Amino acid sequence: MLYNYSGVLHIHTKYSDGSADFRRIAKAAHKSGARFIVINDHDTLQGLYQEGEQYLNGILVLVGSEVTPERNHFLCYDINSVPDNKLQPREYVQEVYRQGGFGFLAHPDQKSNPLFPAKMHWENWDLDMPYGIEVWNYFSQWMSSFKTKRGLLKSFLFPKLCLAPPQPQTLWRWDQLGKTRIVPAIAGVDAHGGRQFGWIPNILSSYLYQFKTLRTHVVCQNPLRGDLAADRSNILCALKKGCCYLVNHLADQVEHFSFYLQDAEQCWQMGDEVTHKPGLVLRVKLPVKAHIKIIKDGKIFTQSKAKSLRLPNPQPGVYRVEVYKGRFWPRPWIFSNHIYLREAVK
Known part of the structure; x- marks a missing residue:
């Protein structure tokens, strides 16, 4: 039996440029229906030292960091100290893995905005390390959704309209990297909180609103039982492996x-590498009918509007799923991690 848990990743608190402590943020997460959250304050683990990883309001609170030089931001997890952001990208990514941690390129293809000209994209993807990718980032998409003051006002008042599929170039690079290694992917909210503006649904309104946008759902072999050490290992192992899928809750x-x-004897999940053999079947199952696309090696392999999809005898390749929901205006809903079907070695 497998267990699905919905989490919010990439959150900033009062220990960097967010607006609340762990308890207030966990309260918002509980109201949003999440089961776990992961903090990524800029260049610090102060929240870990001050408040610690723990269960608050029934929410598992885990702590990582975000290495934030001018550009090439890196989300890191399971570390003891944050690498110096003055190092070269290869050096601070290497330091994360040297500590036994792991991480993800943050908002790697974020577009610059003439009203907020800071460039925070990732410049160098050629790293000889098993890094993952934050392929979907809510705040990054919001920042890229306008170019004028009028557009800013529209995005400020109606942020739901800003949430598009992940950047095509990000997905393409992710698929190409997957041809040679496992490349786990996550969705990040990049939440900073802010003042409470009551009913106005804008990016600055609250952590609660932002937590209802993008989620990363992990698939675990064992249930969360309230044991901090065991549950922490459960969640981090799933994220590191890419045994998870990304959901637009809007x-x-x-x-x-x-x-x-x-096959007849075994089952493999997202994040698994499998050697090709006869008799394999790929399956997709949804709670309701929607538009399913199976992507192979970066291209649409097959698609159907259905509640489930069965693909017998798939050939070697890197497979993932995209799901869109809505009759007249299909909205991006679910993006899976890859299953890696490798050619048998002769």
Whole structure:
């Protein structure tokens, strides 16, 4: 039996440029329906030292960091200290893995905005390390959704309209990297909180609103039982492996989504590498009917409007799923991690 847990990643607190402590943020997460959150304050683990990883309001609170030079930001997890952001990208990524941690390129293809000209994209993807990618970032998309003051006002008042699919170039690079190694992916909110503006649904309104946008759902072999050490290991192992899928909760919530590969005896999940052999079947299962696309090696392999999809005898390749929901205006809903079907070695 597998267990699905919905989490919010890439959150900033009062220990960098956010507006609340762990307890207030966990309270917002509880109201949003999340099961866990991961803090990524800029260049610090102060929140870990001051408040610690713990359960608050029934929410598992985990702490990482975000290495933030001018550009080439890197989300890192399971570390003891934050690498110096004055190092070269290869050096601080290497330092994260040297500590036994892991990480993700943050908002790697964020577009610059003439009203906020800071450039925070990732410049150098040629790193000889098993890094992952934050392929979907809510705040990054919001920042890229306007170029004029009038557009800023529209985005400020109606942020739901800003949430598009992940950047095509990010998805393409992710698919190409997957041809040679496992490349885990996450969705980040990049939440900073802010003043409470009551009913106005804008990016600055509250952590609660932002937590209802993008989620990363992990798929675990064991349930969360309230044991901090065991549950922490459960969540981090799933994120590190890419045994997770990304959900736009503004399109719809989802309790269970399945994308797996099986034969008569065994079943493999997202993040698994499998050697090709006869008799394999790829399966997709949704809670409701929607537009399913199976992507192979960066290109649409097959698609259908259905509640489930079955692909018998898939050939070697890197497979993932995109799901869109809505009749007249299909909205991006679910993006899976890859299943890596490798050619048999002769």
